[in-house]
Amino acid sequence: MNIIIKGKNIELTPANQEYAKMKISSLDKFFDNIIEARIELGMDIKSQNKGKIYVANATLKVPNRILRAEEREKTLNKAIDKAKDDLQRELKVYKSKIRKEGRKSIKRIRVKLKPEVDEE
Numbered sequence: 569m570n571i572i573i574k575g576k577n578i579e580l581t582p583a584n585q586e587y588a589k590m591k592i593s594s595l596d597k598f599f600d601n602i603i604e605a606r607i608e609l610g611m612d613i614k615s616q617n618k619g620k621i622y623v624a625n626a627t628l629k630v631p632n633r634i635l636r637a638e639e640r641e642k643t644l645n646k647a648i649d650k651a652k653d654d655l656q657r658e659l660k661v662y663k664s665k666i667r668k669e670g671r672k673s674i675k676r677i678r679v680k681l682k683p684e685v686d687e688e
Contacts, residue, residue: 569593569602576610576623584609584644591652592626599659604629609648612640624651633662 624647637654
């Protein structure tokens with residue numbers, strides 16, 4: 569999996585980049601066919617009255633689908649964790665849909681291969 573990390577309105581430290589890379593790469597346990605992961609970490613400048621609000625946007629490219637998650641939190645690490653949890657849920661749903669479609673196609677093949685019995 570190719571992981572791309574960008575910063576928006578903040579200076580990313582190597583520790584932040586490594587933390588995000590570690591969390592997103594752990595998604596390989598749930599689905600091993602992830603093509604690319606893009607993570608955009610930043611600070612929301614619109615909510616200055618509420619204090620610092622960090623944003624984590626994560627996008628996963630998987631076969632035939634793009635999965636996205638966006639989270640806002642008071643700390644960057646919490647935002648990354650919540651975005652990872654959202655993507656994990658989406659991957660599980662996507663994987664179950666793939667399995668369900670696979671079962672349907674197997675049933676269609678079985679029906680086609682079933683020999684017809686002539687009753688006389």
